[in-house]
Amino acid sequence: MIIKVRERTKMSAYERLYLPEVFRGLGVTLKHLFHNLFGNHKTRPLQTVRYPEQKLNYPERFRGQHRLLRRDNGSTRCVACYLCATACPAYCIHIVAGEAKDPKIEKYPTSFTIDMLRCIYCGLCVEACPEDAIRMDTGIHTKPFLARSDAVMGHLELLAFPGQKDTSLPYGAQEYRVLKNTEKI
């Protein structure tokens, strides 16, 4: 066990009076309030963005929404190994595995959902995936939802997200519209 010994700081008589300090704190709060209400747009400490008319640039390492990737032949790369679901600290990935028709592939997810309302965007699922089947490289926001059930994304939806510009092409997510129309899994 670590024991940390801290010396008690002595308070001055003025501090010990208590009330003056309370009013000083209130003063700080009020100062911020007025600055934000009437201050100059550039200097005011609280920056609000009038989204969606006005957008911020994200840092380069912003990951954004997950996507699932496909093999060259259009089938999903995911082999339903449950490693992402196992690694996920928010328990938001749910997989049901099934027997694939192709005996070389054997296993594929008959259902793969991520509950976006529970997801904390930590990226551990991406780290865990042995197949490079799940990535967080779309750089797009998860859209807002009106119902809880809308926040649960299925694998067709996840397969339909395009990746960011520079991510490598071979995994085929970019042709998503064609594939989505043919509903190839």
Place this chain on the structure above:
Amino acid sequence: MPYLTIDGERIEFEKGETIIRAAERNNIEIPYYCWHPRLSVAANCRMCLVEVESCPKLVPACQTECQDGMIVNTKSQKVKATQQAVHEFILINHPIDCPICDQAGECKLQDYYMQWDKTQSRMQDAKVNKPRHNRLGPYIIYNAERCIMCTLCVRFMEEIAGMRQLGIFNRGDHSEIDIFSGQPLDHPYSLNTVDICPVGALTSTVFRFKQRVWNLKRSASICNHCARGCNIYIDQRAGNIYRFIPRENEAVNQSWLCDEGRLAYSQTNQRLAHALIKSSSTPEPTVSDCNKAKQRAVDILAKPNAVPPHLGAMLSLHATCEEAYVFIRLLRDVFGVTKIALLEYNLGTQDSFLRLADKNPNRAGIMIIIKELGVTIFDNNELLNAITNNSIKTLIVLGHEGDNAEVVAKTAAKANTNIIHLTSARGPLSEVASVTLPILAWPSLDGVWVNADLRAQCLTPAFTGEGDSQPSYNWLINIATCLGANFNLNSIETIRDQITQQITAFAKINLANIPSVGVELA
């Protein structure tokens, strides 16, 4: 007594004991793939090689008998190098299929690799491709690429099942396990090969891809499929049972389980969570509030025609001894019923190994209780006649398990008999019952079953019951109290005390603390 030294520990042994057994007895870990304590020794995987002093080469611990004064070293540099080499050899052609392999999470190859090897493969050539999806029989799929040719499955079929349905075909790194043409692996004990396969080469068509093993929770229990009472582990997740695995018990099932019993798990997954009631206005059973349903049962039993001989009782042979005891006591002491009918399965297949024709797991236990509590058995035909000629107007049934449930249900429906059904799943009887009360299914129960050899074995709850389900004795005691009876059995401990006091066969047994391998009734 002769002794040998393993890793500096002095171990005494009986003549003929092998090094691996002596080490196991003393909790010294020697890794192995092809050895099984109940099968002959093949010594072909070379995983168990150990160093014996004054012996020029390493020796397989699974095959070498202990000698007096032998000095064995299982942790030396030489042994470690060999274990690494063995893995490098096995992994030459083994695919890293773990993400799709059902064995991942309980794979010896994975575990040992992490424990003893952890080196890169130096292999440059392409792996040998073999069939990955070879259906050997109704329940078994074989992946030749993952097979490490330990021959455990072949030896199991030959030595335990007694039927040579498997063999090794081809040579060298092209060898495969396969069936002889036209003779599928359909032996009634075939799924044991999946259990003993140390890797994911043999997978069960039933369990395949259903769940990853690390998500499953395991608890000890007893198979409910026949009167043998094989010891099992229940693997479940969130109250859904995914498989039964044999649990070792020398006196009952050794380390094996029949396919039939193993596959019976799925029936237990359909459980009743809510009470059902049925009346003339609602011809179909409808879900009801459990208090209302209980009150309905009490009302039915309080009617003047719900007394013997107009009150009948039926008890499933799947009930635990505790459940049966409370049921019989209630009927005998509160209602004065002295004749009880049995809900039972017809005789099934039998063989000379594990399977018994009697498919009712607790027949022996219930028979003892029935006899000692002084009630008699209502013959099935007698019961049907009594229902038909309306001499039985109310029937109280515990359990749904039995082949005669259907005919009783039909007869009762025709005769307009009031049925009160306590059950863990819907069945033919709950479709015609006036009231159905949900009880805990056997995997959720704390209770005792007695098998055909009069061995009392305990069930341990694997998960809690859903919805309004309760142990049947809670319902029964509750109903009795509502009827004004002073039925002083308010906890499982009191019930057990009473059983040990009243039933002489159980007198010497501590029902609350039966060892995991069970105890024989005197």
